[in-house]
Amino acid sequence: MCGVPHSGRAPSYRVEYPSMWRAEFVTDERSFLDEEQCVVQMRWFLVRARLVIPLEKRDGDIEWGVWVSLAEPDFERMDEYWLTPGRERQPPFPGVLDSALPGYATPTAGLPVLVHTSPVGIRPTVKVTDTTHELAREQQRGITVSRHEELNCLVRAL
Secondary structure: OOOOOOOOOOOEEEOOOOOOOOHHHHHOOOOEEOOOEEEEOOOEEEEEEEEEEEEOOOOOEEEEEEEEEEOHHHHHHHHHOOOOOOHHHOOOEEEEEOOOOOOOOOOOOOOEEEEEOOOOOOOOEEEEOOOOOHHHHHHHHOEOHHHHHHHHHHHHHO
């Protein structure tokens, strides 16, 4: 491992920008990026969501703050219900993960996901639907303490 002790509450990791975001989009009037949503050249529509991985034999989960690309009509529908109580009763939205997470042999950006809306004030959650990918298997069965330590070290190295 990286030699740094990791203890206490399971961490949350945050991917700051969607993979497709570029510095030149800051001045592009067809693009914007805020804490929860991103539009790139009015062609790609993204939301920030939580990708949760349970920890085996421990209380808690690891959470990744990730970006997910949605079809424009789904993005608009999610935005329409953003502040509506009961929005968590909306059916999940199909999307594509747009965050490259460290520690996986196969890239995570581009994975198909379902985005489940949460109650107002809580970010949506993401479920990876490609069950052949290691990330989907970790979401289903959880990760060991040693895998947790490995992810901690990889994130610290970024």
